Amino acid sequence: MKNNIYLNLYKDYAEQIDTGVLPPGSKLPSENELAATYQxxxxxxxxxxxxxxxxxxxxxxxxxGSFVLDTGRLKFPISGLVSYKELSERLGKKSRTIVHATERVRAGNDIAKELRIEADQPIWKVIRSREIDGERIILDIDYLLAEVVPELTKEIAADSIYQYLEQELLLKISYAEKVICVERATDLDHQYMELKDDTHVVVVRGYVHLEDTTLxxxxxxxxxxxxxxxxxxxxRISVTET
Amino acid sequence: MKNNIYLNLYKDYAEQIDTGVLPPGSKLPSENELAATYQxxxxxxxxxxxxxxxxxxxxxxxxxGSFVLDTGRLKFPISGLVSYKELSERLGKKSRTIVHATERVRAGNDIAKELRIEADQPIWKVIRSREIDGERIILDIDYLLAEVVPELTKEIAADSIYQYLEQELLLKISYAEKVICVERATDLDHQYMELKDDTHVVVVRGYVHLEDTTLxxxxxxxxxxxxxxxxxxxxRISVTET
DNA sequence: AAGTGGTCTAGACCACTTT
DNA sequence: AAGTGGTCTAGACCACTTA
Structure with missing residues (x-):
């Protein structure tokens, strides 16, 4: 239990809004009231x-005052850096993770470039598909620096890599850049997803950094x-310049 | 000129980083130094x-300390609520906007639903394509409440609707929800974009709200x-619950 | 030990909305 | 006039890094 008063306040209200205890449109107590009641x-x-x-x-x-927004209509509060496990738990969907590979390999040229390291450096490669409502619709391929993550198992990959990194290895995940685009489906896509006759897939590339900016x-x-x-x-941040 | 000290500080440094005066990896003055020098x-x-x-x-x-991140490699700082004009100016791409329609109409059932109003309410409908490097690759269709925006012209639509709303009408744009997905291309898409033989397009739906939460x-x-x-x-906000 | 960012306080003044 | 959120201050203590 840390001494993070404002984070506790955030979590309390976030949960109350997520669970519907505070419905959209409700008014929160004023800042002065909150300050007084929470001391x-x-x-x-x-x-x-x-x-x-x-x-x-x-x-x-x-x-x-402060008013609760209608977050329920637009589900999927992805805005932020949230792991798949955290997300699926919040959504309560019937989902399943299938781990196809958890192996320690040496980085090829393409991956080395993405991770901004030299080729042949040892890395972990994890391949997982996500099954939601009975269909395999997501294929996740992760590459992690072995220097930062010395050990990784199939069990961890099946549960939550983030939880392992943060709670076991005590790594401090700080920020990520994501790039979304659409690309031609590869053989791997067809192998691990039920693609029917799709020719393309949406690709979300994520670059995850630690507190010291290490990718x-x-x-x-x-x-x-x-x-x-x-x-x-x-x-919106008003950018009324000059 | 407002009295927003911290916003000025933000803009100063954002510009210095955008323009490369402060390259990635540079160290900013410490908080105590900044406080002292800026008084x-x-x-x-x-x-x-x-x-x-x-x-x-x-x-x-x-x-x-605080260090400049490598923002240049990943261009497109879309994360945020930024207008097309602001974006293209920052990127310096050769882009052009073609206005196909700027008309005052009554909301049909589908649009009324998106705007959460009753059908037949008066709205502005704007259709524009964006040409980048000589190719028409984006089709923007905007619907605005006529009650909030009484007047709109082709000239405004060709320049920047946001600028008009904020600087002429003095509206306070507060936040937006965006939903990205992929859908089948429509006739309109083929009409206003150079789609070749694509069957799908990426659709970004945006719901823009004012300060008082009006959509x-x-x-x-x-x-x-x-x-x-x-x-x-x-x-990442650490969510180490309970 | 000195410097850094992270958190928290108690109080002040302001602009805005409501009564 | 009273209440609200927005900004700012001057100071305090902490955890962490570096020397």
């Missing part, structure tokens, strides 16, 4: 509320066109 | 730096598969 300072309350606002949970209106993981998440969906929540 | 408090410095960190400009490391704009941005790219920057 914390108002700036700390504001840190928590601002996190909620950034992640699409609430909207703050000057002079009025330690490159992921290709390949999705069947008709099942792919990505949801983003964005706030 | 502001450290918490205010931190607000500016945190904005930079959120938007992928810098990474902050405890005990070490006032629904946008369909339709992209040719081979030219579509979406880049996202995400920071």
């Amino acid at each position: 914390i300072s108002r700036e700390t309350v504001r840190k928590g509320l601002n996190l909620l606002a950034q992640n699409g949970y609430i909207n703050k209106i000057k002079g009025k 330690f993981q490159y992921t290709e998440s390949r999705h069947r066109l008709d099942k792919f969906q990505f949801v983003d929540f964005a706030r | 502001i408090s450290r918490e205010t410095v931190r607000k500016g730096l945190n904005l930079l960190a959120q938007n992928g400009y810098i990474n902050k490391i405890k005990g070490k 006032f704009q629904y946008t369909e941005s339709r992209h040719r598969l081979d030219k579509f790219q979406f880049v996202d920057f995400a920071r």
